[in-house]
Amino acid sequence: MRIPISALIGLTLTGMFLFVAIFAQWLAPYAVGDSSGAQWEGMSATHWLGTDTIGRDILSRLIFGAQITIFVALASSILSFSLGAFLGFTAAVQGGWIDQGLSRLVDLVMAVPSLIIALVVLTIMSPNLIVLILIMGLLDSTRVFRLSRAVAADIAVMDYVEAARLRGEKGTWVIFREILPNALSPLVAEFGLRFIFAVLFISTLSFLGLGIQPPLTDWGGMLQENKIGITQGKSAALLPAFAILSLAISVNLVADWILTRTSSLKGGRGG
């Protein structure tokens, strides 16, 4: 199997980000809140990427930021995914009032921008990790629901699903043994996109001061702490922005590749 060069770049970079996120504690040269240098030091042997607005090592904070950003985004996309896919499949298989009820509920949630709902909720709830993961996961599960319901509705009319129903299999069997394996490839690509969306969402919330709270840090929060540096011409303050951008692009490249691969498997243009 030939992997196109863009997908290869995407896979390598995504793997690198994951590696850094998992082994952050061993890789980071300094502790996360350690003011180990002067304000806005340039690149040097002791601080590879320089120091931030209160003298903390930028490389270390980027590494710990990667851990939090990726962990929160991954947790919330796993939540949105399992919930959205399960409910979407159930709606498609069961039909009737379950389908109607769930679909109207999803329409309702999607009628308002996620950010606005998140802001209203965060007025009352304090933004700890669990609350953030729950908010993002629940809001985003609506999109997964729509996709998986559409995919499952196509599969649910296939002969083999009919056969399973006729030999008396239960709903859960039909969902997990008949529909899930056949819906997997489009859903995997969608998982990549949901993950990026979660990265951007948590970064935005942290940037607004409503996401990850100190002493923990993530990339959005880092950008917010150092924003004054950007207007003073300190290019190091842009590094978290580069991190967000490159993670988003590399996951996008992988998802794109999976998507084109699965659609070519289906027979391409003619289908």
Next chain:
Amino acid sequence: MHPVLKLVVQRIALGLVLLLIISVVIFLGVEALPGDTAQAILGQSATPQALENLRAEMGLDQPALTRYFHWLGGILTGDLGTALTNKADIAKSIGSKLGNTLFLAGSAAVIAVPLAILLGTIAARYAGRWPDKLISAITLTTISLPEFVAAYFVIFFLTQVFPIFQPVSLVLPGMGFWEKLHAIALPVIVLVMVVLAHMMRMTRAAILNVMQSAYIETAELKGLTPMQVVWRHAFPNAIAPVVSVVMLNLAYLVVGVVVVEVVFSYNALGKYLVDHVTKRDLPVVQAVGLIFAAVYIFLNMAADIIGILSNPRLRHPK
């Protein structure tokens, strides 16, 4: 009733019902969240007396439904209540801020929409060749950028590397139209970047979809130039999907504007909202949140209605 009119009326009714349900969710949903509302606003260290006062002030001692209808009645008559933090009248505080937000979003839309349609058409005309690939590569990059990241790249390049603009968008009441326009140049650039990509890609897809029709082949065979084929035959038939994409992206602009206003300290509705989320000022957040939701629902509704009106099969029923 004419079937098109019936569809439009149905869609408007649906929008209004949706808005009503959303208002219930924004008002009552907050109370369904775990924890005590007064406690959440004042924090863990609040004295019982302070909690009691806040409950009385917000009317939390009364039944939720009574308060909801009181709140809704107030909003329908233009009374948005008072802010918890400074006791200011919310409707008054919002007045000029709403204008500033619309000015920013409107300016971005006026630039982004024609540009997206033009670039999308060019990309479709040269599909698969270098102009298409170049436009696609650039838009793929901007589509992966959240607003605030795009904003700081723009700030860095246009205030530091090439010092043309100020990093803060200060708009004062006495300023002339052009002065204001110069002040909001940076946030407008950012918003255009963020919505352009998506709009352009959908325009391209819509035109390419039409390009597969038989009448396009006829136009090509009778010797029209490729640009004539695209503008005269493909574009008019792609208008419906393009307009609905434009509307959806304007709705997206409503959200983008919140973050961009914070980045540029632009005194408008979005920044007002975020500031009061931080201050846990629930009445302000509920009122402004409802306004943003209403604009978003309205734009989505407009997208659907334009879609209905521009469908000739619905306009000329048999």
